[in-house]
Amino acid sequence: MKTAIAGKNKKTGLKERAYKTLMKESTAGVVFCLPFILGFLLFILIPLLLSLYYSLCKYNIVGEARFIGIQNYLDVFKDDKFWKALGVTGFYAVVSVPLRVLFALIVALLLVRDTKVTPIYRAMYYLPSLLGSSVAVAILWKQMFAYDGLINAIFGLKIAWLGETDTAIWVLILLSVWQFGSSMLIFVSNLKQIPSSLYEAARVDGANSIQNFFRITLPLLTPTIFFNLVMQSINGLMVFASGQIITGGKPLDSTLFYALYMYNQTFSYNNAGYGSALGWVLIVVVALYTAILFKTKKYWVYEGGL
Amino acid sequence: MKKKLLSILLACAMVFSLAACGDSEEPGGTDEGQNQEEENEETPEGEDTGDGEAINLTAAWWGSQDRNDRFSNAFDTYTASNPNVTFEFQINTFSDHLTALSASAASDTMPDLAMLQTDYLKTYTDAGKLVDLTPYIESGALDLSNVSESVISTGEVDGAVYGISAGNNAAALIYNKTLLEENDIEIKNLMNYEEFMDVCREVYEKTGVKTQFDNMATWLEHLARENGTPLFDGNALGVESADVFLPFYEMVQTGREEGWLIDQGIQTSNGTATEEQAIINYSSPETQSWCSFFNSNQMVAMQNSAPEGVELDLVTMPCSDPSKAYYIRQAMCWTISTNSANIDEAVAVLNWWINSEEANGIILGEPGVPANTEIANYVAEQLDEATAKTFTFVTDVVTSNSAAGDPPAENGASQVRDEVANGICERVSYGELSAEEAAQEFFNQANEIMANSASE
Numbered sequence: 001m002k003t004a005i006a007g008k009n010k011k012t013g014l015k016e017r018a019y020k021t022l023m024k025e026s027t028a029g030v031v032f033c034l035p036f037i038l039g040f041l042l043f044i045l046i047p048l049l050l051s052l053y054y055s056l057c058k059y060n061i062v063g064e065a066r067f068i069g070i071q072n073y074l075d076v077f078k079d080d081k082f083w084k085a086l087g088v089t090g091f092y093a094v095v096s097v098p099l100r101v102l103f104a105l106i107v108a109l110l111l112v113r114d115t116k117v118t119p120i121y122r123a124m125y126y127l128p129s130l131l132g133s134s135v136a137v138a139i140l141w142k143q144m145f146a147y148d149g150l151i152n153a154i155f156g157l158k159i160a161w162l163g164e165t166d167t168a169i170w171v172l173i174l175l176s177v178w179q180f181g182s183s184m185l186i187f188v189s190n191l192k193q194i195p196s197s198l199y200e201a202a203r204v205d206g207a208n209s210i211q212n213f214f215r216i217t218l219p220l221l222t223p224t225i226f227f228n229l230v231m232q233s234i235n236g237l238m239v240f241a242s243g244q245i246i247t248g249g250k251p252l253d254s255t256l257f258y259a260l261y262m263y264n265q266t267f268s269y270n271n272a273g274y275g276s277a278l279g280w281v282l283i284v285v286v287a288l289y290t291a292i293l294f295k296t297k298k299y300w301v302y303e304g305g306l
Numbered sequence: 307m308k309k310k311l312l313s314i315l316l317a318c319a320m321v322f323s324l325a326a327c328g329d330s331e332e333p334g335g336t337d338e339g340q341n342q343e344e345e346n347e348e349t350p351e352g353e354d355t356g357d358g359e360a361i362n363l364t365a366a367w368w369g370s371q372d373r374n375d376r377f378s379n380a381f382d383t384y385t386a387s388n389p390n391v392t393f394e395f396q397i398n399t400f401s402d403h404l405t406a407l408s409a410s411a412a413s414d415t416m417p418d419l420a421m422l423q424t425d426y427l428k429t430y431t432d433a434g435k436l437v438d439l440t441p442y443i444e445s446g447a448l449d450l451s452n453v454s455e456s457v458i459s460t461g462e463v464d465g466a467v468y469g470i471s472a473g474n475n476a477a478a479l480i481y482n483k484t485l486l487e488e489n490d491i492e493i494k495n496l497m498n499y500e501e502f503m504d505v506c507r508e509v510y511e512k513t514g515v516k517t518q519f520d521n522m523a524t525w526l527e528h529l530a531r532e533n534g535t536p537l538f539d540g541n542a543l544g545v546e547s548a549d550v551f552l553p554f555y556e557m558v559q560t561g562r563e564e565g566w567l568i569d570q571g572i573q574t575s576n577g578t579a580t581e582e583q584a585i586i587n588y589s590s591p592e593t594q595s596w597c598s599f600f601n602s603n604q605m606v607a608m609q610n611s612a613p614e615g616v617e618l619d620l621v622t623m624p625c626s627d628p629s630k631a632y633y634i635r636q637a638m639c640w641t642i643s644t645n646s647a648n649i650d651e652a653v654a655v656l657n658w659w660i661n662s663e664e665a666n667g668i669i670l671g672e673p674g675v676p677a678n679t680e681i682a683n684y685v686a687e688q689l690d691e692a693t694a695k696t697f698t699f700v701t702d703v704v705t706s707n708s709a710a711g712d713p714p715a716e717n718g719a720s721q722v723r724d725e726v727a728n729g730i731c732e733r734v735s736y737g738e739l740s741a742e743e744a745a746q747e748f749f750n751q752a753n754e755i756m757a758n759s760a761s762e
Contacts, residue, residue, distance in 0.1 A: 163571025
């Protein structure tokens with residue numbers, strides 16, 4: 001008797017509880033998060049862990065992976081091409097990122113005033129950021145800088161831009177600088193947040209526009225500049241498509257980006273274990289680079305608030 | 307309340323649709339494929355599967371648009387006479403094809419029929435991904451009675467046949483016939499390096515047109531074979547000394563010093579596609595090359611994209627002893643995957659591909675001279691001018707001046723051919739390495755890569 005009642009209670013209780021759980025705020029939250037969580041697990045975390053395992057293996061993708069310990073990592077540091085690729089990528093990031101941020105800042109300053117046409121200009125300058133990393137633009141770039149291409153035709157030059165070690169990397173840097181749009185938008189929105197009262201006060205004190213810029217605008221923008229530098233540097237170190245499509249790492253490996261070398265090792269030469277090890281070394285390099293940037297923060301970034 | 311429930315359900319739907327994205331719909335997942343394979347072994351005669359039972363086969367290859375059209379038409383013809391067999395195609399450029407293929411091999415979803423280059427065979431057979439075709443050849447399901455033993459042997463790994471030639475080729479010197487004739491410059495088959503360099507000099511003096519080297523690994527391979535050894539022997543180079551490779555690098559260096567070598571900057575910025583080669587893609591003598599070194603069948607694609615009025619022709623690549631250096635190339639071969647659910651039907655298709663006039667009347671020697679000699683004769687009568695030249699070259703010139711090809715190389719060979727051979731020649735052309743340094747560098751790097759890639 002007693003147990004029967006308890007059983008009945010339990011049954012309805014279960015139903016109720018299931019309904020309650022389903023209706024709870026947190027359940028809805030979890031379900032809404034699931035697409036991202038699943039995507040993160042399937043496409044990022046699991047591959048990440050797998051690649052950590054493969055980096056300790058000899059693995060040619062087609063066959064079975066064979067565990068060889070840290071041999072791949074030892075090989076990485078003995079590999080001349082690794083150092084070459086690291087050097088090329090470092091140079092690319094160190095040169096192109098500050099240039100891009102500078103460019104973004106200059107254009108943002110020009111476009112910050114609200115007139116009827118500035119939104120159009122902003123959209124136009126943002127366009128290269130949308131298109132810039134696409135295959136089509138890379139091919140366009142390759143055509144423009146070809147020996148018989150547009151640039152040589154316009155300026156009457158005879159330079160094999162993509163065939164000389166001195167010039168090829170600059171063509172890729174130029175493509176990167178051209179994609180300043182997303183940094184520019186961030187600058188524009190931050191410029192608008194600078195209270196006009198500061199400028200008014202400065203004007204009362206007799207400051208000219210150059211003083212305005214260096215004493216008010218620039219210090220208040222430093223957090224944004226820092227943010228842009230960090231984000232763009234991380235992207236810069238992982239650059240792949242432009243090197244793959246425009247130069248293929250040539251000439252003489254002068255544009256052999258790190259990610260491109262990793263891709264070649266993994267897929268062209270079927271050394272996926274070695275490629276994974278290269279990937280993990282890159283993660284460490286990016287982390288170090290970012291850490292160094294953060295260390296410099298206290299010397300030049302203004303965080304005092306407005 | 308109801309709204310909330312609905313939104314949760316919708317979110318669930320999103321999750322499941324996301325999960326469904328990951329599900330591949332390709333035929334022959336792991337388990338299914340293996341079961342089918344066992345069934346197939348019980349009935350090695352493939353013919354009976356032909357009635358009614360719907361079969362879908364996937365075929366993968368790389369190549370030009372021209373090839374894609376011909377191949378897919380040929381497969382469609384097979385469907386027309388065997389309505390239960392339908393095809394899906396996976397078509398890519400050469401490097402993407404290999405990337406896709408290795409990824410599909412890792413997940414046991416390889417296409418039933420795939421074209422491969424012999425350099426890559428070993429990687430796949432080591433992992434047990436390709437069907438040993440020997441039993442089918444013995445049972446007659448795959449009829450190779452009109453295919454010569456030497457052609458079959460190039461698709462052999464450890465005594466078993468895994469690949470059947472999609473077409474026979476030979477390395478060639480493709481040249482601008484119009485240019486040479488206009489300037490009374492003579493060229494012939496079976497030239498040696500000296501005779502070839504004299505042509506380069508004459509062309510440069512009379513017209514200003516330069517010479518571009520390509521196919522670097524083949525030059526080196528020819529030198530190794532003249533030396534009596536294959537380029538690759540097990541997990542090392544076949545040759546004992548770097549000096550074997552010296553003549554080629556000396557020739558490149560001479561070209562650079564005398565000015566008839568095309569500027570490496572121009573060559574690099576041109577790109578590597580057939581249509582981008584300086585023999586057909588130029589704006590002035592200094593960006594033009596009178597010759598190009600590719601496989602014989604690629605001359606057709608080059609001729610098709612050549613400027614108006616330029617006729618191309620081909621002779622053998624310069625070497626001192628063609629009868630040792632030269633061989634008929636099984637540039638590409640068809641393979642069948644072990645995870646195919648319909649191996650018997652795939653074999654039947656392959657048999658049809660090799661032996662039927664119907665199929666080859668459509669393909670018309672695009673990937674080279676058909677392996678089946680009778681079919682080759684049948685096709686030869688229907689060719690356009692450029693393809694006919696390549697056929698004559700392979701059957702008349704090379705066949706009587708060549709030795710047997712070497713067995714498929716070990717892992718690492720593709721990296722040596724692709725990265726090392728080209729990279730080092732580039733450095734000679736830029737003047738960064740002397741000929742001696744280049745030969746030594748190639749010898750060291752290639753041996754190191756081969757040793758590291760040993761599969762054990």
